Ligand SMILES: Nc1ncnc2c1ncn2[C@@H]1O[C@H](COP(=O)(O)OP(=O)(O)OP(=O)(O)O)[C@@H](O)[C@H]1O
């Protein structure tokens with residue numbers, strides 16, 4: 001693997017709290033890598049350690065094969081997109097983007113102008129370069145923040161919940177845009193979020209964190225379908241614990257007839273049936289008193305509350321933890 005960023009047993013212990021507690025992660029060149037976990041699990045602290053805003057208690061950070069944990073932030077070839085964007089309100093879009101370049105040595109006016117033009121095109125803000133931040137939309141401000149960091153051509157771009165200030169619809173749209181921009185620039189992104197859907201839909205690789213430690217790393221599909229721990233299974237979505245195995249709601253099937261494969265089935269009674277637009281959400285009470293959630297395509301769901309049903313699933317859809 002062509003590693004661009006490696007965290008080796010990285011730890012940050014505050015007097016009263018072990019925010020990061022022995023984290024080891026490898027990120028490949030050009031990869032979209034998400035770090036996901038619940039509030040307070042140490043995501044922002046990890047990012048601040050990489051950027052150099054915090055000093056680690058122990059461990060090392062290797063950037064392109066060189067140790068950087070002892071370097072100052074400006075000596076590290078990483079840039080950060082913050083949650084609140086932190087744009088300069090009195091500078092135009094173009095001036096905001098050029099700001100970091102102007103402070104670097106060896107940059108001529110012409111080369112700065114050329115880079116700014118190229119990046120404006122990349123984030124689709126050409127024509128809006130002379131506006132002030134309060135004269136563009138939230139999604140556009142987000143893209144300025146991104147452009148301002150990308151124009152510095154870092155080895156790794158760090159993003160701390162960059163979409164959380166946007167409304168849900170724009171947020172979904174920006175997921176796709178961000179991913180496309182990442183592919184076009186080919187820079188490794190370390191994307192921090194506590195949103196499962198975001199991490200699952202955008203990442204090449206993702207790492208799930210819990211209380212300062214790593215629970216699992218892998219592709220979104222691997223982590224979702226074969227979670228290594230109960231924590232990962234339940235953090236990434238609903239899980240039905242059926243006959244000692246875990247089954248996701250979308251893998252649960254209901255039928256009136258007894259299924260052939262009785263080893264992967266049980267019986268229950270439909271309690272609620274809720275129309276969700278893209279699917280129907282059914283809660284069934286099982287023989288043992290537990291509840292099972294099923295998400296069924298519309299055409300496969302004419303079950304009514306009170307009805308007895310067989311609940312079944314395919315063995316390949318279960319995981320055991
Ligand atoms: N300077 C500090 N001093 C003491 N404790 C701190 C400090 N900074 C962070 N912490 C604690 O470390 C833990 C991890 O914080 P961090 O900000 O990294 O969490 P997070 O995963 O980014 O959470 P969120 O999703 O809410 O942003 C929290 O319990 C926090 O209170």
Ligand SMILES: [Mg+2]
Pocket residue numbers: 043044045
């Ligand atoms: Mg945070």
